[in-house]
Amino acid sequence: MELFDSHAHIDFPRYNKDRNKVIDRARAEGVRYILNCGADLESSQRAVKLAQEFDDIFAAVGIHPHEGSTYNLEAAKKLQDLAGSEEVVAFGEIGLDYHYDNSPRDEQRQAFRAQLRLASSLELPVIIHSREAEEDTIKILKEEWDPEDGGVVHCYSSSAEMAKKLLDLNFHIGFTGLITFKNLEWLRRIVSNTPINKILVETDSPYMSPEPYRGRRNEPARVKEVAMQVAKCHNLTMDKVAEITTQNGLDLFKIN
Ligand code: NI
Numbered sequence: 085m086e087l088f089d090s091h092a093h094i095d096f097p098r099y100n101k102d103r104n105k106v107i108d109r110a111r112a113e114g115v116r117y118i119l120n121c122g123a124d125l126e127s128s129q130r131a132v133k134l135a136q137e138f139d140d141i142f143a144a145v146g147i148h149p150h151e152g153s154t155y156n157l158e159a160a161k162k163l164q165d166l167a168g169s170e171e172v173v174a175f176g177e178i179g180l181d182y183h184y185d186n187s188p189r190d191e192q193r194q195a196f197r198a199q200l201r202l203a204s205s206l207e208l209p210v211i212i213h214s215r216e217a218e219e220d221t222i223k224i225l226k227e228e229w230d231p232e233d234g235g236v237v238h239c240y241s242s243s244a245e246m247a248k249k250l251l252d253l254n255f256h257i258g259f260t261g262l263i264t265f266k267n268l269e270w271l272r273r274i275v276s277n278t279p280i281n282k283i284l285v286e287t288d289s290p291y292m293s294p295e296p297y298r299g300r301r302n303e304p305a306r307v308k309e310v311a312m313q314v315a316k317c318h319n320l321t322m323d324k325v326a327e328i329t330t331q332n333g334l335d336l337f338k339i340n
Contacts, residue, residue, distance in 0.1 A: 091211065095131050095133075119141075123148040135169075146211070153195075172208070174210065178199040184215075201228060218242050235256070241262055261302065263313045280318050280325070283329055287310065289306075297309075
């Protein structure tokens with residue numbers, strides 16, 4: 085069995101003491117690929133470095149909506165340089181977060197639009213973060229993004245209607261440990277209604293630990309719990325879900 089954790093942040097300092105062990109545990113659980121995503125310039129640099137160090141780790145670079153106000157021409161230039169590394173297979177994570185509003189919304193929207201254009205010019209698929217910003221996310225994607233270029237909306241926790249609109253725009257949907265939470269039956273219904281060939285599994289480590297590890301630091305090995313839940317929702321075997329979702333990731337991120 086080979087799993088693909090399509091979204092993790094194991095470059096974060098929280099893993100400085102045991103990063104190699106975390107990677108070893110993932111391998112022991114059958115995690116064959118990890119996509120480490122950037123959240124700002126610094127973590128994007130660390131993501132590339134990590135991917136250069138480990139054959140089974142790939143990188144995405146980009147500026148998270150929380151840091152949207154730090155996006156400028158200089159940052160764009162640095163991201164573009166980083167994206168030149170062969171280990172970079174996607175642009176992200178980028179998007180809108182109106183839950184925390186850590187950056188002013190108009191600056192988030194500007195950074196999102198600019199980075200979608202940059203990703204497109206670099207011919208990279210995008211990794212989208214969208215929280216409590218459904219309308220603007222869809223509007224901007226429709227205006228700025230060519231569905232042919234592909235992408236994933238990660239850590240999905242929005243409505244069924246939004247999922248449908250994203251699928252119509254050729255997006256994949258990334259599911260985390262959230263789908264194992266007892267009280268989120270509505271989210272499992274969205275998993276069931278998402279075609280299996282459009283699903284990616286992810287941990288979003290260090291966040292979103294699945295049951296029964298809820299509240300603790302997450303790690304890529306636990307993408308297995310997410311895949312198990314997808315298997316239940318689709319009435320498939322775990323092996324089949326691993327095979328399909330891993331292939332989905334390899335195809336979307338053009339990894340051979
Ligand atoms: Ni993330």
